[in-house]
Amino acid sequence: MKFSLSWLKRHLETEAPLEEILGALNSIGLEVEGVEDRGAALAPFRIARVVEAAQHPNADRLRALTVDDGSGTLLSVVCGAPNARTGMKGVLGLPGAFVPGTGITLKVGEIRGVKSEGMMCSTRELGLGDDHEGIIDLPDDAPVGVPYVTWAGLDDPVVEISITPNRGDALAIRGIARDLAAAGLGTLKPFAPDKVPGVYPSPLRWVVEDAEACPWVLGRAVRGLRNGASPKWLQDRLVAIGQRPINALVDITNFFTYDLGRPLHVFDAKKVTGDTLFLRHGRTGESYLALNGKQIAVTPEDLVIADSAAVESLAGIMGGEQSGSDENTTEVFIECALFDPVRIALSGRRHELRSDARQRFERGIDPALLPDALEAATAMVIELCGGEASEITGAGAEPAWQRQASLRFERIAGLGGADVAPDAAVGILERLGFGVVARDAEKVTVSVPSWRNDVAGSGALAQAPGLPADRARAAAEGCAAVEPECDLLEEVLRITGLNRIPPASLPVSSPVPPPSLTPKQARAALARRTLAARGMLDCVSFGFLDHKVAALFGDTPDALRLENPIAADLDQMRPTAVASLALAAARNIARGYPDLALSELGAAYRGIAPEGQLAVAAGLRTGETPRHWAVPARAVDAMDAKGDALAVLLALGVPMAALSVTADAPEAVPMGFYHPGRSGVVRQGPRTVLATFGELHPKLREALSLTGPAVAFEVFLDAIPEPKRRKKSAPDLPAFQPLRRDFAFLVDAAVPAENLARAARGADRALITEVALFDRYAGDRLPEGKVSLALEVTLQPRERSLTDAEIEAVAAKIVAAVGKATGATLRG
Incomplete structure (x- = not known):
């Protein structure tokens, strides 16, 4: 919100200096954003008269001027302006003055042998416009020696303040003056406009079809007027706050928008079809050409002002060019209405229209001001444009605001x-x-x-x-x-x-500050870092997508459909974050980047209840593994996704010995999107699902144009149990070196390797600390349907070194346990 000091004093009787006013504005909550004081910058420039303008003796395009600046001493000034002449009055800059348009500071000099003790300035050199064809030519009655800014009315600082959304009254200069008067910086001048008598019936009447959208509207006509340029004082005030003067009628409405916070609109009465203006909802297919030059297609949700033929205005936001006033206007109809703030805000957003009227209506205006504002506007129209006023016509009534x-x-x-x-x-x-x-x-x-x-x-x-x-x-x-x-x-x-208000510190709840992250937040951050360390690029995507795409990954209940999506193809909450990663991968593949490793920490939506929103660490790999000098590149497979999922679980403190992997990923996910034979589920116990992984289903890859292999995983962070808080104990550092023994078992190909590892680990829990699979072989030398699985078993003695007999005894127990659990036999 901008206003000039002189405009403020139209409503506030005060002798307070500008600095005191600025301090008071900040103190009462109307924060000052900036002050533009052109008078201060142009203070050194004064009005001067050219006593004589002679041709420069040494330059054809220069003139030697003798200038009277009112000090009693004539000055010599060299000037190159073609309009410099004897007897004219202009604006003189003296030595030491900073010229804002050129960025130079004046000083006494000599130009082609002639002394120059100042500078006669153009409009552009003073930063007041773009004219540089000649120096400023002032009228004959301009007083010599008087500061130019004082004579031109430029010594009027312009203040810009920020307005909070609740303070619609502060979008009026009178409202700002009222606050300052209440703070003791002066007296608020009374506002009681005289009534303008109506000398003829109004040629137009109002019909309101939605009283909630417009509870009260007034209007009156003025005929026999002459529209033209507004007077200088009005133009100066509008220009000072950044408004462009258009014509007297439009400038008057803009004046009252800022002066009283009361938006008005004038219709050219002769351009209105019929004798009725309707305040109604827009109709499908209707549009109008707005004052900003754009064609606006109104909707049934918009409130419009229309005549018998067409829409003339989007009510409370922007008028139309068809019925706008111009230099040929001789009769106008002044509209002064009260609109519902919510409807104004929604229509403005819907059409992306911003205007001073919308800004005020959507924050709420004074519902009792309509009659006085209409009288004041009518009086100014007659004063500046002439004419005579009609009787006031209206519809609705002043609402009960008391x-x-x-x-x-x-x-x-x-x-x-x-x-x-x-x-x-x-x-x-x-x-x-x-x-x-x-x-x-x-x-x-x-x-x-x-x-x-x-x-x-x-x-x-x-x-x-x-x-x-x-x-x-x-x-x-x-x-x-x-x-x-x-x-x-x-x-x-x-x-x-x-x-x-004296500052007061908040009470300290604890001498030791609590952790900045909750356990859930810390777990998510650790998962993100773990995936990044494994070469995956962290993604941040929308939590919604096209419902047709979402249906490829899971259920799409209507409860998770967005009623007001930001785009037509983002209308469904996603069932899994893998869907967003798959779409990102498809876009990259289409642009020639097939080898990808993407991850995201986000939400998956399975229902509207809180438990239906899952926190997920998801990842997706496509193409080939990264190339390395020691390892040849290969196509990604389900084991890569399994490794990523297990790495996240390990980083989050999940004991690997407590996990099991089952091959029922499609059944574990609604409308499973994994390949049924190349996927798995990581469980802790028979019921708790911690993660899923596997290759994406071929039909899914085809639907999304994912050429080449693609594997994915999901780790369900909320399903991971919170680690139990235990007192730290001394580290377990055995005094004896561990022993490692390898075992190769012949087993049915359908038996999971995990079963062998679990059986071997349970053979002697006191000595066996780790079991790892390091080789799988299936070939011609093995019986049909059999594979060879090689396990490395680590034995850690505690009390003494093991003897050969003890080692052989443990080995026998391992072979026996594995054979009993899986039917495997030790290869010879």
Whole structure:
């Protein structure tokens, strides 16, 4: 929100300097974003008269000027402007002045043998425009010696403040002035516009088809006017805050948008078809050409202003060019309406239209201001453009916005932390426009002014237009969530000065700070690092995708379908993070990058309940393994995915001896997407599924254009049991070296190698610390249906070195245990 100091003083009677005003704005919560003070930068430049303009003796394109700057001493100035002439008045920069348009600092010099003691400046050199054809040519009545910025009205600083979403009243310069007056920086000037009598019936009338979207609308016509450029004072004010002057009628509406926070719109009455303006919903297929030059296709959810033939405006957001005013306009119809903030916000987002009107309507405007604003706008139209006004026509009625709120004085110190006397607190509320209804020693009850839609309360209101929907609903239901006392407390503290509230440290709950990460967060971070260490690229993707793609990976219940997706192909919560990785891999493969290793820590959605959202560490490999000088490249297979999954589980502290692998991955995942013969499930016990892995199903790869091999895995982080907290004990460091013995077993090919390892480990748990499979052989020398599995068994003696007899005894126990459990025999 921008405003100039002179514009502020239109509403605020104050002698406070700019620095004090800026400090007060920050103190009361209207944070200053910046100040543009052109007057300070151009202060050294003054109005001067050219006494004589003679041809430069040594240059054809230069002139030697004798200049009077009002100091009583004539100056010599060399100038190259073609319009420099005797008797003209312009803007003179003296030595020491910084020229903003050129970035130079003036000094006395000599140009082609002629002394130059200053510079006659152009508009561009002063940073006031792009004109550089000649020096500034001022009218004859410009006073010589007077600072140029003072005469031109440029000594008017422009302040920009940030406005919080709840403070719609602060989007009006009058609202800012009211806050400053309440803070003691002056007196708020009264605003009571005289009524403009209507001398003829309004040629247009209103018909409102949705009273909730537009509860009240007023309008009146002005005929016999002449539209043209607005006066300089109005143009200067609009230009100062970054607005572009268009014509008098449009500039007037822009003026009141900022001055009172009251958006208006003027229709060229002669361009309106029929005698009725309708406030109705848009219809399918309707569109209009907006003032920004874009064709807007309205929807049935939009509120529009239409005549008998077509849509003329998107209500409360942007008017249309068809009925806009121009230099030929002689009769206008002024619209002044009240719109529902939520509908304005939704329509603005839907069409990506941003305007000053939308910004104010969606934050809520003063519902009682309509008649006075219309009178003030009518008076300015007649003053600047002439003409005569019609009678006012309207539809609907002023809504019941009246409500009350109470403040207990002890809450100011108890909750607000500031020491403010009751009389001072009541005075602040009164200066802000709150009316005292009742007061005693403990509390005060006030009536809330119409322009403070952000202050909730009890009374007629709960549906006052402009009150945020959630607060209005809570107020209507008597909900405890509405705290009007806190709203009043905030006003007292704000105007007293937020910087005056003494700082207080939060209580320290523990001398030792808690861990920055929860166990669940730490587990996810460790899983991510583990996968990165295995060469996988960490991905971050959306948690939703096209429901047709999602159906390839799992169930797609309607409960997990998005009602308002950000894109048409992102309308279903994904059943697994593998789906997102597979789509990413397909895009890379299509661009010539087939060898991939991708991972993601994300969510998989199986239902709407909290337990239906699974935390998953997922990964996907495609193509070939990375090339290495010692190991030839090969196609990825299910064992690569199994290794990734087991590496994550190991890093998270899951004991490997407690795990088992089963070949039922398709059954373990809804509508399984794994290859039924090349996949598996990692379990801890018979029921707890910790991970799944395997090759992707050929049909799935074909559907997603995943050429070549592709394997994936999922580790279900929430299924991993929390590690038990145990006291740290001394490390187990045996004094004797371990022994390793190899065993090669002949076993049926269908028997999992894990069964052999588990049986060998259980043969003597006191001595055997590790069993690892290091070779698998199937060939012509073995019987049909048989394979050779080689195990390395580690024996760790504790009390003494083992004798050969003891080692042979343990070996015999291993062979016997494996044979009993799996039917395997020791190869000769």
